[in-house]
Amino acid sequence: MAEFTGERVIAGKVDVDLWNEHLSRYVFASRLCRGKRVVDLGCGSGYGSAELARLAESVVGVDVAAEAIAEAQAEYGSDKLRFEVASLEKLPFADGAFHLGVCFEVIEHLADFRALLAEARRVLDPSGQFIVSTPNIKFYAESRKLNGPNPFHEHEFNYEEFRAVLAEFFPHQTFFLQNHASGLVFLPLDAKSGTELRLETSAPNPDEAHFFVAVCAAKPMMGGPSYVYIPTAANVLREREHHIQRLEDELQTKNDWLTEARAEHSALVDRHRALKTELEARNQWALEQNERVEAAAKAVERVEAELEKQNRESMQVVEAYEAKLRELEADSVQRHNAAQQTEKQLNAQLAAIAAHVAKLDEQQKQAAQRVAEYQTKLDQAEATVIERTLWAQTEQSRRENAEAKLAAVESSRWIRMGKAFGLGPKLQ
Numbered sequence: 442m443a444e445f446t447g448e449r450v451i452a453g454k455v456d457v458d459l460w461n462e463h464l465s466r467y468v469f470a471s472r473l474c475r476g477k478r479v480v481d482l483g484c485g486s487g488y489g490s491a492e493l494a495r496l497a498e499s500v501v502g503v504d505v506a507a508e509a510i511a512e513a514q515a516e517y518g519s520d521k522l523r524f525e526v527a528s529l530e531k532l533p534f535a536d537g538a539f540h541l542g543v544c545f546e547v548i549e550h551l552a553d554f555r556a557l558l559a560e561a562r563r564v565l566d567p568s569g570q571f572i573v574s575t576p577n578i579k580f581y582a583e584s585r586k587l588n589g590p591n592p593f594h595e596h597e598f599n600y601e602e603f604r605a606v607l608a609e610f611f612p613h614q615t616f617f618l619q620n621h622a623s624g625l626v627f628l629p630l631d632a633k634s635g636t637e638l639r640l641e642t643s644a645p646n647p648d649e650a651h652f653f654v655a656v657c658a659a660k661p662m663m664g665g666p667s668y669v670y671i672p673t674a675a676n677v678l679r680e681r682e683h684h685i686q687r688l689e690d691e692l693q694t695k696n697d698w699l700t701e702a703r704a705e706h707s708a709l710v711d712r713h714r715a716l717k718t719e720l721e722a723r724n725q726w727a728l729e730q731n732e733r734v735e736a737a738a739k740a741v742e743r744v745e746a747e748l749e750k751q752n753r754e755s756m757q758v759v760e761a762y763e764a765k766l767r768e769l770e771a772d773s774v775q776r777h778n779a780a781q782q783t784e785k786q787l788n789a790q791l792a793a794i795a796a797h798v799a800k801l802d803e804q805q806k807q808a809a810q811r812v813a814e815y816q817t818k819l820d821q822a823e824a825t826v827i828e829r830t831l832w833a834q835t836e837q838s839r840r841e842n843a844e845a846k847l848a849a850v851e852s853s854r855w856i857r858m859g860k861a862f863g864l865g866p867k868l869q
Contacts, residue, residue: 497521
């Protein structure tokens with residue numbers, strides 16, 4: 442059997458006051474269902490539909506929960522009472538199929554509550570009545586301030602809003618305020634006479650009501666008298682004593698919890714202090730490490746500055762060597778070109794001499810003299826060539842010395858350190 446979760450009332454699963462609160466609405470409605478076709482919208486576990494079926498011609502209980510309908514049919518189903526699974530926003534009944542519709546503590550569970558009211562108006566006979574109830578949001582919020590909002594409720598109403606919404610579909614309404622009231626009941630042991638009831642009334646205040654119960658219709662209705670439901674199980678003082686005892690038990694449990702919580706809190710405070718001491722020690726160590734890191738960073742900055750200075754000086758030396766090498770290379774090229782030009786000139790002169798020698802065989806004396814002269818010039822030319830060659834060899838030696846020095850510079854420790862940090866000149 443289903444358990445009570447707070448969404449729907451189940452017979453034998455709730456306390457007496459809550460049971461009487463829900464059952465009394467069906468007893469109130471049963472006065473209007475004699476000999477009528479009735480539909481119970483949101484019938485839940487079916488106990489209310491069974492109460493209505495005592496006087497009605499027939500009753501159909503409707504709910505969206507299949508498990509609730511199955512239990513209700515098994516528990517209360519009869520020839521004049523049946524149950525159906527259906528959405529209250531789209532009822533599977535013909536227009537005007539019922540004389541009376543009831544819908545207790547359901548409308549606040551629906552997001553589209555207007556669809557429910559429209560369907561209720563559709564399936565009712567034009568002269569039919571619709572009885573609907575909902576909790577007063579002002580009282581309900583106050584009674585649940587410790588537990589928070591009801592998780593099953595989509596929309597809760599105050600009196601003005603509830604009346605206005607109902608008026609959109611039912612132009613005629615008679616409102617009742619349902620409240621738990623204290624009373625004194627005198628029951629004779631020999632109950633042979635009727636019952637007298639004296640109800641002291643004052644101007645009813647909707648803002649103070651526990652629940653709103655509205656009897657709605659499309660056509661004008663006669664006024665409704667006050668109605669008092671006193672179940673035989675009701676004994677307010679006894680229930681209050683039981684409730685107080687439960688509260689005292691809960692209070693003792695909470696006191697025990699509080700003692701445990703205080704002990705846990707004390708242990709947590711001690712643990713917090715120990716952690717705080719440990720944290721302070723770690724923070725001190727972290728500060729010391731930060732100071733060491735800062736000192737190391739400053740040392741690195743000094744080394745980097747020195748390296749940068751040395752790289753600049755090395756670059757200047759390398760640039761000076763490169764400039765000198767460029768000058769030597771240019772001078773060497775110039776001297777080599779001059780030597781080549783001289784050699785060409787000498788070759789031309791020798792060719793001319795050879796031609797003259799061949800032509801002047803007859804003038805041997807003159808030729809001999811000229812040969813001697815040319816021989817002298819040739820010796821001078823050869824001396825010049827030798828001199829040029831020696832000079833070129835000297836320049837070649839100087840160049841090799843310069844390259845050796847450049848290689849020594851490139852292999853310098855400071856140059857290699859500069860390369861490791863991506864600094865210094867790029868040497869070819």
